Amino acid sequence: MRHSLRAVLALMGLALSLPLGAAEAPKKLMTPIKKMVEFQQKKNPGRVVSKSAAEWTIAAYIQADNNLAPFAVYNINDMQLASLPDSVNMLVEWDQPNNKKTWRYRIVKGGRIEDASLSSEMGLNPVQEIIDMMRWAKSKYEAKHYCTILWNHGAGVIDPRFKSINKVFRSGFSLSTTKATLPWLEAPGLGLHKPTPQDPRGILFDDSQNTYATNQDLTRAFAQIKKDLGGNLDIVGMDACLMAMLEIGYQIKDYVNVMVASQQTEPGEGWAYSGFLSALSANPAFGVSDLATAIVSAYGNFYKTRVRDYTQSAIDLSKLDAIKNNVAQVVAAIGECKKADRLRTKRAVLAARRAAIVFDVADYIDLHSFYTALLTQFKKRDGDFDKKSFGALLGDAE
Numbered sequence: 001m002r003h004s005l006r007a008v009l010a011l012m013g014l015a016l017s018l019p020l021g022a023a024e025a026p027k028k029l030m031t032p033i034k035k036m037v038e039f040q041q042k043k044n045p046g047r048v049v050s051k052s053a054a055e056w057t058i059a060a061y062i063q064a065d066n067n068l069a070p071f072a073v074y075n076i077n078d079m080q081l082a083s084l085p086d087s088v089n090m091l092v093e094w095d096q097p098n099n100k101k102t103w104r105y106r107i108v109k110g111g112r113i114e115d116a117s118l119s120s121e122m123g124l125n126p127v128q129e130i131i132d133m134m135r136w137a138k139s140k141y142e143a144k145h146y147c148t149i150l151w152n153h154g155a156g157v158i159d160p161r162f163k164s165i166n167k168v169f170r171s172g173f174s175l176s177t178t179k180a181t182l183p184w185l186e187a188p189g190l191g192l193h194k195p196t197p198q199d200p201r202g203i204l205f206d207d208s209q210n211t212y213a214t215n216q217d218l219t220r221a222f223a224q225i226k227k228d229l230g231g232n233l234d235i236v237g238m239d240a241c242l243m244a245m246l247e248i249g250y251q252i253k254d255y256v257n258v259m260v261a262s263q264q265t266e267p268g269e270g271w272a273y274s275g276f277l278s279a280l281s282a283n284p285a286f287g288v289s290d291l292a293t294a295i296v297s298a299y300g301n302f303y304k305t306r307v308r309d310y311t312q313s314a315i316d317l318s319k320l321d322a323i324k325n326n327v328a329q330v331v332a333a334i335g336e337c338k339k340a341d342r343l344r345t346k347r348a349v350l351a352a353r354r355a356a357i358v359f360d361v362a363d364y365i366d367l368h369s370f371y372t373a374l375l376t377q378f379k380k381r382d383g384d385f386d387k388k389s390f391g392a393l394l395g396d397a398e
Helices: 005-016 069-079 126-140 215-229 246-252 273-282 288-303 317-340 342-355 367-382 387-394
Strands: 054-063 088-095 103-108 111-114 143-151 165-168 174-177 202-206 211-214 233-239 256-261 313-316
Touching (some): 054 069, 069 103, 069 273, 126 143, 215 246, 233 288, 246 256, 246 317, 256 288, 273 288, 288 313, 313 317
Parallel strands (some): 054 088, 233 256
Antiparallel strands (some): 088 103, 103 111, 165 174, 256 313
């Protein structure tokens, strides 16, 4: 049996029902927010908590030993605006510039309380540091639900040392990410040498330490956190640019329930912490989908009157296997169409690519918008195909 053109359309319809939490918008002006609210509520049967456990513990790994340092102060001050009850713990592990210490704090209304800071430099081994941060969070601030936030630059899956990413913040501060400015959240990135196909791909770069973790290290980190917690980590948040990608979510899908991240670059102010922490404080018994949706909604509410081009998504990682399999099916079906009429198929794919939503890195496109455009192109060209060339493809069998 060969994939017919109609089979491609059928597969496209399946794909459209499984978007990657993407912003659905015209290419020139992004619709601000896309919320995935139909979460599969995962249970963690292996996790045992005491009766005194809090509802939520949120721990933010803030790598601010770089040019985003002023925004770290801004975000932490914003966290301190929320009236957090005892049932909600907001923790930060903070790398400050020109400082050789690892600072840990619990956030409280109007301030922060230092707790279990380390004399060692932060950023030497980011993966182990994230594991240790979550062990500290679990041992001292036990909760029914846990959220880990990774805070810094983000570059998606392309190594920015070979592609320039220019970012201008609302405040006027400008950042040009080039070979000389390594981002911390980079997936995949490479070592400080010319890459070869055998090189490990990296993530979690520290600008001053020149350290990083491979993607495999990131997978192992969240696998270990899952073991330590006795079940999946409820939410991983990426307060960084360009991280809401299928490839990135796929790395951690077996260990995390929901990923919250942005497809587009984020303004310098990042997440609206006081917004979602206030919502959580008013409803400490929030489920996973409730908090993830609150993070996205607070982000949208903050930026809707400030900037025109912004995105934030809450992604149910249990859906990624279905999306990955569907992408493979669509690619295979298009390959069959190419065998019948290579030129027309190529034109359809290129037209769909040009019509898809693109982001600050032009190589990054919105999967849902690409599928929508590809479906339109195949439907439009279906009646134009030469019957002799496409007779077999349009039939049920070759």
